[in-house]
Amino acid sequence: MTGLQNGSNPSYADYDLRAFARALRGKRAVDPRGMRDIADEIGVTLSDFSRAMGGQMVSVGKVIALCQWLDVPVERFYLPPEKSAKTGCFTSTTVKHEGRARP
Numbered sequence: 001m002t003g004l005q006n007g008s009n010p011s012y013a014d015y016d017l018r019a020f021a022r023a024l025r026g027k028r029a030v031d032p033r034g035m036r037d038i039a040d041e042i043g044v045t046l047s048d049f050s051r052a053m054g055g056q057m058v059s060v061g062k063v064i065a066l067c068q069w070l071d072v073p074v075e076r077f078y079l080p081p082e083k084s085a086k087t088g089c090f091t092s093t094t095v096k097h098e099g100r101a102r103p
Helices: 017-029 035-042 046-053 060-070
Strands: none
Touching: 017 046, 017 060, 035 046, 035 060, 046 060
């Protein structure tokens, strides 16, 4: 499974919003405070906290703040681009080659 979230091409890097949301919901479940209090502590809006727990995209700054609250590195949810099994290179048909005509 690629875990592809936002794009439709596994040759592009992505972020596993589903796993990120599960981690947020898990930590939220053991915190007796209300969501607004938690969001205030983190430094995000209640709306952004709710969106992130629902698996929706939020800005990079908010992802960083939420990962700090989770006490995990931001890279934990990073989905690297898939490499081609044949060449070991990243796959893409949209690579631009300067100075060369496309075949």
